[in-house]
Amino acid sequence: MDSSREMILDNKNVCKKLAFAFAIFMLGIIAALYGWHWLHKQPRLDGAYTPLRKTLELNEKIFSPLVSQNHLTKTYPVSVADKNVRVNGDDGLKSQLDTSWKLQIIKATGDTIHISLDEIKKLPKTDIGFDFKCIEGWSQITHWGGVAVKDFVEHYQLSNEIKNRYTGINTPDQKYYVGIDMPSFIHPQTILCYEMNGKTLPLNQGYPLRLIIPVKYGIKHIKRIGTIYFSNQKPPDFWAERGYDYFAGL
Numbered sequence: 617m618d619s620s621r622e623m624i625l626d627n628k629n630v631c632k633k634l635a636f637a638f639a640i641f642m643l644g645i646i647a648a649l650y651g652w653h654w655l656h657k658q659p660r661l662d663g664a665y666t667p668l669r670k671t672l673e674l675n676e677k678i679f680s681p682l683v684s685q686n687h688l689t690k691t692y693p694v695s696v697a698d699k700n701v702r703v704n705g706d707d708g709l710k711s712q713l714d715t716s717w718k719l720q721i722i723k724a725t726g727d728t729i730h731i732s733l734d735e736i737k738k739l740p741k742t743d744i745g746f747d748f749k750c751i752e753g754w755s756q757i758t759h760w761g762g763v764a765v766k767d768f769v770e771h772y773q774l775s776n777e778i779k780n781r782y783t784g785i786n787t788p789d790q791k792y793y794v795g796i797d798m799p800s801f802i803h804p805q806t807i808l809c810y811e812m813n814g815k816t817l818p819l820n821q822g823y824p825l826r827l828i829i830p831v832k833y834g835i836k837h838i839k840r841i842g843t844i845y846f847s848n849q850k851p852p853d854f855w856a857e858r859g860y861d862y863f864a865g866l
């Protein structure tokens with residue numbers, strides 16, 4: 617075979633390949649247009665075309681069990697809890713604690729409620745022993761007591777507030793702050809904690825009130841809570857601003 621014939625054959629092959637590629641490309645466009653047309657003829661479900669909503673719901677089904685109400689963190693009896701509880705982090709604890717401290721809740725209406733520690737202690741009590749994990753790499757089985765967030769929410773009728781996607785929590789001086797996705801905040805094991813090992817919470821561990829949220833790393837267990845608020849936007853988060861994962865889930 618001489619070289620010019622070889623070239624003609626080569627060209628023929630290239631043409632065939634191009635025609636084939638073009639046909640596939642056109643079929644793709646037709647399929648996309650047809651799909652688009654089909655999608656827009658579908659009824660809407662909760663404001664989205666049904667197939668899209670179904671996809672969202674499927675995503676939720678797949679991912680929400682990770683923080684679902686039934687997915688509980690492993691618990692441990694008081695007897696195995698460490699008596700010497702490690703102290704870590706004092707941001708937001710450096711200023712003097714105001715003796716007239718009250719928990720401040722900012723409602724969806726903008727109204728603020730102030731709740732004393734005594735009032736909080738009158739609510740049903742929940743205890744939990746679990747493996748507390750710090751992102752720095754240590755963990756410790758510790759035991760805590762307080763009011764479960766779900767009981768607190770019910771008592772103070774915060775059902776409208778928890779329709780938001782996030783909760784934001786700040787220390788009274790606003791120097792430490794966390795943002796928490798709502799499913800994790802209202803998880804049955806999350807507590808507004810005022811006791812450690814059956815005793816009043818020490819000052820350096822968050823007296824009068826801290827968050828214990830076993831589905832998260834230590835960074836989210838904010839000590840000395842001042843204000844709790846609710847938002848559909850991600851609230852600012854101390855460690856997320858310093859490069860750590862915002863979700864910080866376990």
Ligand SMILES: Nc1nc2c(c(=O)[nH]1)N[C@H]1C(S)=C(S)[C@@H](COP(=O)(O)O)O[C@H]1N2
Binds near residue numbers: 708820
């Ligand atoms: N106000 C405040 N809360 C905080 C911190 C902090 O620096 N300030 N550190 C967090 C981190 S990183 C951890 S691991 C836990 C430690 O809680 P502990 O001191 O009771 O062990 O608190 C969390 N809550």
Ligand SMILES: [Mo]
Binds near residue numbers: 749
């Ligand atoms: Mo931590």
